[in-house]
Amino acid sequence: VSLNLAFEEAPLRGSISFISQSGTLGNYLMLLARAKGYSFRAFVSSGNQAVLEATDFLEYFGQDEGTKAIILYLEGLQDASRFAKVVRNIVPQKPILIYKAGRFDVGVRAALSHTASIAGNDRIFDSFCQQVGLIRCYDPLHTFDMAVALTTQPLPKGKRVAIISGGGGYCVTMAEAACAWGLEVPTLDYATAQKIKEILHPFAPFPLNPVDAASDVRPMTYARVIDILMGLDYIDGVFMMIPFMFEFQLRSAAAIRELVDATEIICGLPAKYGKPILGNMIPRVSVGPALDLFQKAGIPFFATQDESARAMSGLVRYAQIISLAKEVPFSAEKPRFPRADQPIAYVSRVDPVNIPERD
Amino acid sequence: VSLNLAFEEAPLRGSISFISQSGTLGNYLMLLARAKGYSFRAFVSSGNQAVLEATDFLEYFGQDEGTKAIILYLEGLQDASRFAKVVRNIVPQKPILIYKAGRFDVGVRAALSHTASIAGNDRIFDSFCQQVGLIRCYDPLHTFDMAVALTTQPLPKGKRVAIISGGGGYCVTMAEAACAWGLEVPTLDYATAQKIKEILHPFAPFPLNPVDAASDVRPMTYARVIDILMGLDYIDGVFMMIPFMFEFQLRSAAAIRELVDATEIICGLPAKYGKPILGNMIPRVSVGPALDLFQKAGIPFFATQDESARAMSGLVRYAQIISLAKEVPFSAEKPRFPRADQPIAYVSRVDPVNIPERD
Numbered sequence: 139v140s141l142n143l144a145f146e147e148a149p150l151r152g153s154i155s156f157i158s159q160s161g162t163l164g165n166y167l168m169l170l171a172r173a174k175g176y177s178f179r180a181f182v183s184s185g186n187q188a189v190l191e192a193t194d195f196l197e198y199f200g201q202d203e204g205t206k207a208i209i210l211y212l213e214g215l216q217d218a219s220r221f222a223k224v225v226r227n228i229v230p231q232k233p234i235l236i237y238k239a240g241r242f243d244v245g246v247r248a249a250l251s252h253t254a255s256i257a258g259n260d261r262i263f264d265s266f267c268q269q270v271g272l273i274r275c276y277d278p279l280h281t282f283d284m285a286v287a288l289t290t291q292p293l294p295k296g297k298r299v300a301i302i303s304g305g306g307g308y309c310v311t312m313a314e315a316a317c318a319w320g321l322e323v324p325t326l327d328y329a330t331a332q333k334i335k336e337i338l339h340p341f342a343p344f345p346l347n348p349v350d351a352a353s354d355v356r357p358m359t360y361a362r363v364i365d366i367l368m369g370l371d372y373i374d375g376v377f378m379m380i381p382f383m384f385e386f387q388l389r390s391a392a393a394i395r396e397l398v399d400a401t402e403i404i405c406g407l408p409a410k411y412g413k414p415i416l417g418n419m420i421p422r423v424s425v426g427p428a429l430d431l432f433q434k435a436g437i438p439f440f441a442t443q444d445e446s447a448r449a450m451s452g453l454v455r456y457a458q459i460i461s462l463a464k465e466v467p468f469s470a471e472k473p474r475f476p477r478a479d480q481p482i483a484y485v486s487r488v489d490p491v492n493i494p495e496r497d
Numbered sequence: 498v499s500l501n502l503a504f505e506e507a508p509l510r511g512s513i514s515f516i517s518q519s520g521t522l523g524n525y526l527m528l529l530a531r532a533k534g535y536s537f538r539a540f541v542s543s544g545n546q547a548v549l550e551a552t553d554f555l556e557y558f559g560q561d562e563g564t565k566a567i568i569l570y571l572e573g574l575q576d577a578s579r580f581a582k583v584v585r586n587i588v589p590q591k592p593i594l595i596y597k598a599g600r601f602d603v604g605v606r607a608a609l610s611h612t613a614s615i616a617g618n619d620r621i622f623d624s625f626c627q628q629v630g631l632i633r634c635y636d637p638l639h640t641f642d643m644a645v646a647l648t649t650q651p652l653p654k655g656k657r658v659a660i661i662s663g664g665g666g667y668c669v670t671m672a673e674a675a676c677a678w679g680l681e682v683p684t685l686d687y688a689t690a691q692k693i694k695e696i697l698h699p700f701a702p703f704p705l706n707p708v709d710a711a712s713d714v715r716p717m718t719y720a721r722v723i724d725i726l727m728g729l730d731y732i733d734g735v736f737m738m739i740p741f742m743f744e745f746q747l748r749s750a751a752a753i754r755e756l757v758d759a760t761e762i763i764c765g766l767p768a769k770y771g772k773p774i775l776g777n778m779i780p781r782v783s784v785g786p787a788l789d790l791f792q793k794a795g796i797p798f799f800a801t802q803d804e805s806a807r808a809m810s811g812l813v814r815y816a817q818i819i820s821l822a823k824e825v826p827f828s829a830e831k832p833r834f835p836r837a838d839q840p841i842a843y844v845s846r847v848d849p850v851n852i853p854e855r856d
Binding site for chain 2: 158159160161162163164166169170173211213237239241242244245247248249251252253276277278279304305306307308309310311313314315316317318323325343344346347348350353420421422423441442443444
């Protein structure tokens with residue numbers, strides 16, 4: 139059953155449950171997320187929390203088998219120790235992504251005015267997230283990008299990624315976005331690069347990673363190269379922007395057959411290797427059977443490189459949380475997760491307008 | 498005349514000219530930008546720059562009267578000193594926004610592979626941008642959000658903003674996004690807050706800034722409050738998310754008249770006060786005459802709070818560049834713009850996956 143306790147429009151079917159302390163904002167975020175093609179299992183607004191609070195809904199979705207990831211929009215917490223206990227129980231089973239107001243003083247002021255919430259000390263909240271294994275985002279929409287990957291793809295063992303595309307510019311910007319989100323893009327070993335080179339057009343650049351297929355439109359090129367990349371022990375996941383959804387791929391029966399064969403191979407790779415694949419594509423101009431096959435196989439496609447990079451970083455982050463949770467036995471007293479020594483998140487994005495005074 | 502020297506689809510009419518060193522990526526970015534409703538004057542791809550290079554196109558658009566802002570996607574530079582000279586001549590007249598590959602080593606590697614460009618030392622490039630007054634973005638799409646505001650709204654005198662919405666959650670998240678982009682959200686003085694309080698519903702929270710109008714659907718409320726906010730000497734610009742584009746505003750002739758009157762007032766405020774207004778709205782569910790009137794008046798509406806915040810930060814940044822350019826006489830030898838002492842941009846966004854080792 140899909141729940142919608144807040145607004146008139148029913149969210150699409152999916153396995154993400156979204157708990158928002160703000161009804162209007164929650165609805166707004168849902169509409170933005172749905173415009174991106176994301177689907178949901180449930181959306182509840184806990185409002186000023188006079189009767190039920192966010193933790194009650196969290197507990198419910200923690201036990202709900204149809205929910206694979208939980209997103210929280212919070213302005214403040216009423217009972218932090220109960221919240222922590224509920225979170226600790228859920229996190230080993232499913233990821234919880236959170237956006238919480240109060241990173242800046244004015245946000246604290248606005249939250250108090252809106253839902254009478256005490257947002258609290260943000261550094262303490264940040265440490266708290268680290269300790270209980272919450273994945274904190276600083277933009278509410280980032281939680282959605284990460285949740286989509288977390289509900290569809292296997293968790294990576296590390297943060298080393300490969301990138302393949304028919305477009306060199308995509309390779310460049312995807313590589314930069316991946317690094318900006320803390321991922322690594324290792325250079326391919328020579329033997330593998332040679333093997334891939336033989337699959338590509340002769341005029342394609344030597345494949346170092348990113349692999350620039352130089353406008354190759356043959357679907358099987360990508361299926362074969364991605365299979366090789368996914369099999370490498372130093373690659374934990376793959377980003378792809380591949381020319382599978384263009385009109386010209388539907389030019390003949392033979393072309394469509396190759397397209398479908400190649401798509402089927404790629405769709406099977408995440409399960410074959412236990413590693414995630416994330417795609418990029420241009421929304422609303424994509425056509426043909428590949429789109430539908432990828433969707434059925436649960437391979438998510440994002441519009442921008444920043445979105446897919448942060449989605450992969452969410453997978454990496456949750457994999458780290460899971461592995462720490464297994465190593466350190468449960469203790470209500472001691473922190474299970476280390477806190478960040480340098481909360482560099484506090485300064486991120488501030489620089490664009492801060493031209494320092496001249497000396 | 499609208500130029501399009503790269504791909505088949507003609508960009509919509511506007512005053513932003515976009516020069517991309519990558520044809521495929523440029524086309525991809527154009528499609529993403531157009532899906533957001535942005536329009537362009539020209540799009541050229543300079544490719545591997547065998548004949549004409551990016552600087553030639555830059556020089557052209559610098560003199561083109563129909564171009565009000567220029568966006569560059571670059572993977573490397575051939576003649577940096579000529580580029581610098583051209584940029585310095587253009588910047589006092591119109592803003593130049595740039596995304597350049599090479600922030601990370603792998604981006605350098607990918608750019609070399611793609612267009613044989615030497616991306617160069619990124620810290621040096623960053624200082625270079627500061628010196629010549631280029632607005633550098635770390636995500637190619639950010640250049641578009643900023644350019645839209647720069648081609649439609651007046652430049653602010655400072656970075657202090659007011660926020661108004663019918664939704665408290667928007668107030669919270671918009672305030673946080675504004676701070677994340679280096680803007681300030683000052684508390685209103687008591688007399689002004691009292692004056693605004695009398696316009697709002699009695700149950701609305703006391704207006705401190707953000708002004709939470711508590712689901713007020715009367716258009717004239719927003720017109721009157723925004724007029725007051727724009728007139729304050731300690732407010733340099735306004736963010737608004739207002740219920741003007743909903744179906745229920747069209748319920749009667751009287752309702753439509755109030756809607757149109759209020760919209761007309763708001764449309765006149767940027768010119769009246771010489772300050773920018775940026776809006777947020779939910780794409781594809783907005784209806785009615787306000788949408789069209791705002792568009793004709795050049796008041797841009799963005800989907801997310803992060804987009805509008807960075808658009809405002811682009812306005813603030815360019816205003817700072819212009820004012821420095823006026824103060825410091827031109828000199829080809831000495832830097833006209835200070836370089837950032839702490840390139841904190843290098844660590845931004847890296848934190849989400851960096852859980853430190855446990856001790």
